[in-house]
Amino acid sequence: MNYEIEIDKLVKQYKNGVRALDDLSMKVNSGEIFSLLGPNGAGKSSLINILTTFYKPTSGNITMLGKDLCKEPAWIRTQIACVAQRVSIDEHLSLMENMLFQSRLYKVDPQVAKERINSLIDSFELSGYLKYPTASYSGGVKRRLDIAMNMVSMPKILFLDEPTVGMDVDSRRAMWKMLLKIRDEYGTTIFLTTHYLEEADQLSDTICIMKNGKELAQGALSNLRGYIxxxxxxxxxxxxxxxxxxxxxxxxxxxxxxxxxxxxxxxxxxxxxxxxxxxxxxxxxxxxxxxxxxxxxxPSLEDVFLALTGSGKNRGEE
Ligand SMILES: Nc1ncnc2c1ncn2[C@@H]1O[C@H](COP(=O)(O)OP(=O)(O)O)[C@@H](O)[C@H]1O
Ligand SMILES: [Mg+2]
The missing domain is CATH 3.30.70.100 (Alpha-Beta Plaits)
Incomplete structure (x- = not known):
């Protein structure tokens, strides 16, 4: 079987000696929502930074979309998109200008870009905002535009590092709805990190639980239950x-x-x-x-998580 991403014995050791990823292996299927769940400091951002070609691994192998990530980073970059934690829209430009700018950055044919942008604006219910300046948008709308922009290049894989951290419940639910839509309407593989159990639980086809740079368990929630x-x-x-x-x-x-x-x-x-x-x-x-x-x-995902990460030993005293 061909996986969209295959990570084998990945190690990332920073110059200060911190081993953020320690012999990590995992597999991501095409077209799924894959959640990397782990507490702060588990190594989630380190992994995303490597997968999106910002950092180089210390050792190990990564195959993405059938190619060796370390050998073809430039090609990989044209196939993926990464939603940063901070919104990356330019508030001096209009909604449409932001989208067009992104399409030129990814060298999307102008005619194709026009159709795509209209379809994305439609999908993500942004048309009502076209006539207002982007600086006036609420946090939630900015976030929606940010993700729509990342979809202009029709990436095969969309990476999101803790996409809903600090959001209120409503914005978080709106974000989940959007991600499910991206998977279902565009067939995009979604790789996200989170430390919220509920998020992994509600959203993911596959969950990988990690701690201290190592994977503890990977599978659908129904399979993970077998771990306890x-x-x-x-x-x-x-x-x-x-x-x-x-x-x-x-x-x-x-x-x-x-x-x-x-x-x-x-x-x-x-x-x-x-x-x-x-x-x-x-x-x-x-x-x-x-x-x-x-x-x-x-057992719920929380029970599995607590049992695996060892934080559950004193649950009676919580
Ligand atoms: N650029 C860096 N240089 C040195 N250590 C780092 C760097 N980035 C992260 N770390 C360390 O690596 C470990 C994993 O961090 P990180 O990947 O950010 O985890 P997470 O995203 O799961 O919170 C932590 O101990 C962190 O302090
Ligand atoms: Mg992080």
Whole structure:
């Protein structure tokens, strides 16, 4: 099978000795949304900077669109686009001028460019802003224009480094909608980094969890769930106070491995969810605990992430 990006044993060591990427390997499929999920300092930006040809790797191999990235960086640059964290539109130019400027930069045939720009303005609902100066746009609209500009060259792969960092919930959802549209309408492969679990969860076809320059797990969310053999039960309570109160009590039961609180529910990790279901149920009734519901649940991305990155050991104390 041919992958859009294939990274093999990549190492990046900076001059100061920091090894930001440490034997990293991963594979990205064509036309998918691929999320690189990791805490701050994991090495996400280092990897994006290498993939977009800004930095050179220390060692390892990268094949992108069938070519060796280190041997053909100039060609690769014509095939990809990268959305920077800071919006890159020129506020002295109009929306249309910004788009045209970008098309000339990428040497897109003027007739083709005209049609493409109109279709992008349409797709991303920007036509209502054409007559206003770009400097007057809200942050969200600037961001939309920025991404539309990056699509003028019809890149095969669109890279985004933490595209929604610092955004409010509405802008973040609008951004997700836009990225899904790019995948579905233009078939673009999207490679993004994030430290938001919800973002990776909502958006991605494939998630790669990384920490300390190494990949910990890669796959669709359904596959990642297999990484925790831990089964889980959810016990719902009628109030936040009750949830907190019973979390510690539940934690002290011998066969419960850990507890975690979310949304008026205590999530407990057990070895075998079926036997535990019966035992916990009986225990709750024996101890006159008033609970609303008890059920067997699949681990969430958060559970997988915490288990893999090792931040989950003290979940009972959170
Ligand atoms: N230009 C650089 N020179 C030296 N060290 C760097 C440089 N860029 C990043 N680092 C270090 O590499 C590690 C990974 O950083 P980075 O790739 O920015 O992670 P992330 O984007 O996941 O937060 C960190 O320890 C960071 O301090
Ligand atoms: Mg970063």
């Amino acid at each position: 053999r831990q089964n889980m039960l959810r016990i719902a309570f009628s109030s936040a106070e009750k949830t907190i109160k019973y979390k510690d009590t539940l934690n002290s039961i011998g066969f419960i491995k850990f507890t975690n609180v979310r949304d008026n529910s205590v999530f407990v990790g057990v070895d075998d969810s079926r036997t535990a279901f019966t035992s916990v149920n009986k225990w709750l009734l024996d101890h006159d605990v008033e609970f609303d519901a008890i059920e067997i649940v699949e």
